Amino acid sequence: MIVFDSVYKSFxxxxxxxxxxxxxxxxxxxxxxxxxxxxSGKTTVLKLANRLLELSSGSIxxxxxxxxxxxxxxLRRKIGYVFQGIGLFPHVTIEExxxxxxxxxxxxxxxxxEKAHExxxxxxxxxxxxxxxxxxxxxxxQQQRVGVGRALAADPSYLxxxxxxxxxxxxxxxxLQQELLSLKEKLSKTIVFVTHDIFEALTxxxxxxxxxDGNLEQVGTAEEIxxxxxxxxxxxxxxxxxxxxxxxxxxx
Ligand SMILES: Nc1ncnc2c1ncn2[C@@H]1O[C@H](COP(=O)(O)OP(=O)(O)OP(=O)(O)O)[C@@H](O)[C@H]1O
Ligand SMILES: [Mg+2]
Numbered sequence: 001m002i003v004f005d006s007v008y009k010s011f012x013x014x015x016x017x018x019x020x021x022x023x024x025x026x027x028x029x030x031x032x033x034x035x036x037x038x039x040s041g042k043t044t045v046l047k048l049a050n051r052l053l054e055l056s057s058g059s060i061x062x063x064x065x066x067x068x069x070x071x072x073x074x075l076r077r078k079i080g081y082v083f084q085g086i087g088l089f090p091h092v093t094i095e096e097x098x099x100x101x102x103x104x105x106x107x108x109x110x111x112x113x114e115k116a117h118e119x120x121x122x123x124x125x126x127x128x129x130x131x132x133x134x135x136x137x138x139x140x141x142q143q144q145r146v147g148v149g150r151a152l153a154a155d156p157s158y159l160x161x162x163x164x165x166x167x168x169x170x171x172x173x174x175x176l177q178q179e180l181l182s183l184k185e186k187l188s189k190t191i192v193f194v195t196h197d198i199f200e201a202l203t204x205x206x207x208x209x210x211x212x213d214g215n216l217e218q219v220g221t222a223e224e225i226x227x228x229x230x231x232x233x234x235x236x237x238x239x240x241x242x243x244x245x246x247x248x249x250x251x252x
Contacts, residue, residue, distance in 0.1 A: 080151030
């Protein structure tokens, strides 16, 4: 479980806050979607959880332990991170990209190769074709898959995914969303998934946390948020999609 308790983050010594008084819990096995427009604080919230950023006040617990007291390296071992944008290393092969963290953990070359091939199978890239290619020889969607594979390498219990399908066409995005859903069934991870796309949020989230201008507007299931919006912002955000969803019978 991840618990955010009254978390604040300022980048300028307290004049402005990118994240203000944010509190919510992500339960074991749950996918929590952080939904918000550009600049609302989504990436900041993720990076506070694995200490790529340090918080200004409040606290974050992972597995019942305050992250500020945990060694950042072992913290990041149990929390896989898929970066916004793709962020593969251009000068090493796909296999080595996927196995990067295992190298840091001291796995032998043979062990790393075996695990990388296993992960490539999981993310739907045939190792015999792709393992020895460089990132530039993969399509955008394939590179995104590698980003997911890399985050899974150390078999973390938690996955933080920052707009992992953001730059893809609608069809590829659809396919990867479905794959993530079945991957989640198989691997039973606890996931925090960032997006600015309402339909992606509704497809993937067990619950959705709506961020606006650094404030957490509402946390709830799709049904709760659509039927009982907590703020004017949330109501307006979901007004149009809600009509469409009712049309298709996805919510009642
Ligand atoms: N390192 C930084 N230094 C100063 N300000 C920052 C820094 N990182 C983020 N911010 C500011 O904090 C706010 C939230 O940024 P954040 O990256 O969390 O937004 P986001 O919701 O992820 O947006 P996007 O959808 O565009 O990725 C923005 O106003 C941004 O300019
Ligand atoms: Mg972001």
